[in-house]
Amino acid sequence: MADTLDFSTPVPQILDARKVFRQGLAIEGCIAIRELKRLADCLIDPAGDVSAALSFGFDEQRRQVISGEVTTNVNVQCQRCLEPVAVELVESVNLALVRTEEMAKSLPASLDPWISEDEQIRPADIIEEQLILGLPIAATHDDCESAMPVAGDLEETGESGAEAQPSKPNPFAVLASLKDKKPDS
Template identity: 35%
Template structure:
């Protein structure tokens, strides 16, 4: 087991050695995720499955500060991502993978950028509309009700004239 987490790694060679990593990426290295409040704590394992497909298992956690979209105040939340990836060299190769593996493209050196992969997964797991838990939010349930929809006044039927003309004839 390794304590130092690699930024990039050749997953095929790592799977042949059955490497496992437990460690963290410092929040200074995180460039695409906004307001990280902690390091990315991560465990990585490389192996081959029964079909001899290279598999990267990722389990990572990070604490982020987000802005509540109800009260517009910051709040701290923890994001936990777990997924299984398989390295591919092209999109056509990605289509042949079993559906329980996410494809990850290798670069021209047959390496995978692990930090970029983690940032992608964190971004994908963020809520579309971040909000506090309703009991911790400054905007109460009663404040979220904006009143009843007013009933429109009865408008005259524009075809009523046609009905009166039809009845005259």
């Protein structure tokens, strides 16, 4: 891939797998987040574009490999305050094109499988999958004040979880008192 990338070009919709690997094709371009339906459904606002640079070729074992990088900025929901939080996603792509699950199991740990039974590759699917995998599980603002204090916050203020809640009588206290009583003989 070139040192300077031109991301103004749209990513091709469909590529012929036989040709791109044989030719060692490298593509770079952009795609609107709105076009990536599964990714857009995970976001608060699907505005913006994804920049992608993908290379197709063969590795030392003659496996068809796809490598590159996809980047974008997205807004997801903060899991503490429920407001939008901006997240930058920069994901490396290191895939091997395989035809079956069995072939995928034989790949080294350095390669993730991309299972495709036909001879067509949709770069948008690869881009979308990599970005979904890169989304944080629970995104939060760095300086977010949560609606509920977390356990570490309670310890810092000197409160414990038991002190923060009003005390209730123990329903088993009656059983303890019965246990302590000695039977009359």
